[in-house]
Amino acid sequence: METSIAYCGLSCRTCPIHIATLEENPENQSRMRIEIALLCREKYGMNLSEEEITDCDGCMTDGERLFPACRNCPIRTCARRKNLETCASCREYACGKLMRFFDTEPDAKARLDGLRKPAADP
8 A cells, every 4th residue: 555544534554444454364354344334334324234344455546455435435536536645635625525524534634634734844
């Protein structure tokens, strides 16, 4: 994975779906995917089974290993269409799609806001 920050500001390094992807023990991975399905239901209202929690290499991947919700994400679609590194570099930051997303993921907003700040002088 080239980057650890998704277009929307989520951190792949702390994403439970990506962490489960990296898990080598099948029993642990199955347990993790059950927990992720529960989290998706409670936090996002997504009714997913353990089998629907697929491997994911991050939303910037062009490969097949991408969580279905990421594959269909309007934020990802927009950022890819605009050829952005992240949404932090968008002229329309922060758009309505991002603002709604930030309601449930305030840490993502903080990450993108941090990317937008100019570097301090040495």
